[in-house]
Amino acid sequence: FVIGQIRFRFVAETAEAPAPAPDTTPADERVMPAEEVYAVSDRMRLKDLLELPEILRGKERNDFYTHIAGMLRLAAGASWAAVVNRDRQILGRDTARDDAGIKLSHSLMNKALAEQPKPIFHSWRRQGKLQATMAEGVDWAVCAAVEMSGGEPIFFYVAGNGGSAEADAPANLDNTRYVGLVADIIGRSLSVQKLEEWETRLQRFFSGAVVEKILRSRDMKELEPRITECTVMFFDIRGFSKLSERNNETLLEYQGELKQVISSMTEEIFEEEGVVLQYTGDGIMACWNAPMAHADHVDRACRAALNMARRMAETLHKPLEGESGVWRCGIGIHTGEVVAGAIGSEQVFSYGIIGAVVNQASRVEGITKQLDAPVLITREVAAKLSAGAGIAQRLGRFQPAGMKTPVDLYELLPPPRSDKEREALQWRQEILDSGLAAFEKGGFEAAYRLFHQLPVEDAPAQRLLFLAAEYRKKPPRDWQGIVELAQK
Incomplete structure (x- = not known):
């Protein structure tokens, strides 16, 4: 089209290979060894090379390739230069003349791909005569290939005419070396x-220390699925799921605060070098001792859980429906053997864990709602818990809905900070132990009287008091000391 006296023309950016000809063999060829590529002595060229990584960060990829093509053409005094993909589509180009056509040699590109990252020099001039296989005005070319992520190669192709036809001529050696060095640095x-x-991406799931270990590891077998002991945590915000039953606009109103809460919980998990395996809207699934081993993985998970519950209790947020401005949480922890590793399809996979221990931890988190306890742990966790990491107080034996095996549950509490707190915890433990002993033997009246001694602010104790009151009125049939839960 024409605007005023200026004519505009659209040009397709696809390089056409020359038509096949009887003789496409170059008159001279040189494959430059890697040790020669880095023998660049020109200071200006070295300066350009040193700036490449920073230019790559500051430019869009296509603009960067165009910049590289211009740099290569000018440095080599070539007719044109191009950055090309495997399909011979031009990613960036620079030509000495606007009407210069770009035609690529199939044989040169195939040779460069086979010899990568070594640069290849081809000369088609024999005794001052240009072979018919190349475009007019071009009698030599240099090409270097580098393989990108995913195995896709990119070619750096420079072509020109004139000068010596010998591959070992100083100017040709310099050009070959320079193209190879640019390709290698960019790769x-x-x-x-x-x-x-x-x-x-890894920092979204792992702490900084774990990310560093994974990236520095020479043995990536650490991420392959394997059976290992693992401590699993499930976290959930109480009352938030009710919002999902309302309209999307209501959900959007809480997204800012939800992000803050989930971020702060993730900080506590990372502080104990845990691994965030999954975010589930208002919940988190995390684990310890996989993929990196920690002998104290149970203590780490319990410390993280207590700090998470503390931060939730100390922070005010926009009130949820039926809740106060202090959002509450439920955390369930279980430990045992799982299958841990890169799990998924061939196309998409992530680091994950599967097994009965995972399912049990999820069910334990669900029971926190029914017992109104912020953090519940299993007997296996309580048995390995150090006194300095937390206090485990037994709340009874429960049969989670959908599970065949009953589970002994303990409330996880912070270690006492004073003698007064220690005495209060000991007194509570004695009442709970005596009450549960009577409760599990069917002595619901005695259990009721014991649980009644605990303060009304003690929500889990009040739940046990309620059960004892119900059972003394109507004792369960075939009572085995196990509370069967109807809800997950």
Whole structure:
């Protein structure tokens, strides 16, 4: 089209390979060894090379490839230069003349791909005569290939005419060396950039220390599925699920505060070098001792849980329906053997854990709602808990809905900070132990009197008091000391 006296023309950015000809063999060829590639002595060229990683970070990818093509053409005094993908689509180009056509040699690109990352020099001039296989005005070319993430190669292709036809001529050696060095630096820079992207992704799930260990590990078998002992945590915000029953606009109103809460909970998990396996709206699934081993994984999980519950209790938020401004949480913890590792399909996978221990931890978190306890742990966790990490007080034996095996549950409480707190915890433990002993033997009246001694602010104790009151009126048939729960 024409505007005023200026004519505009659209040009397709797809390089056409030359039509097949009887003779496409170059008159001279040189594959430059890797040790020669880095023998660049020109200071200006070295300066350009050192700036490449920073330019890569500051430019859009297509703009960067165009910049590289221009740098290569000018440095080599070439007719044109291009950055091309495997399908011979031009990603970036620079030409000495606007009407210069770009035609690529199939054989040169295939040779560069086979020899990568070594650069290849081809000359098609024999005794001052240009072979018919190349475009007019081009009698030599240099190509280097580098493999990107996913195995897709990118080609750096420079072509020109004139000068010596010998591959070992100083100017040709310099050009070959320079193209190879640019390709190698860009390939390494893109690999580092990809590694940084992976590091950013990993930091969403792992603490900084764990991410560093994974990235520095020479043995990636650590991420392959294997049977290992693991402590599993499930976290959930009380009352938030009710919002999902309302309209989406209501949910959006709480997204800012939900993000703050989930972020603060993640901080506590990372502080104890736990692994966030999954975010489930208003919940978190985390684990310890996989993929990185921690001998004290039970203590780490329990410390994280207590700190999470404390932060929830100390922070005011926009009130949820039927709740105060202090959001409450439920945390369930179980420990045992799981299958841990990279789990998923061939196309998409993530680090995860599966097994009965995972299911049990999820059910324990669900029971926190029915017992109105912020943090519940299983007998297996309580048995391995150090006194300095927390106090476990037994609340009874329960049969979770959908599970065949009953589970002994304990409330996890912070370690006492004073003699007064220690005495209060000991007194509570004595009342609970005596009350549960009577309760589990069917002595519901005695259990009721004992549980009644505990303060009304003690929500789990009030739940046990309620059960004792119900059972003394109508004792369960075939009572085995196990409370059967109807809800998950």
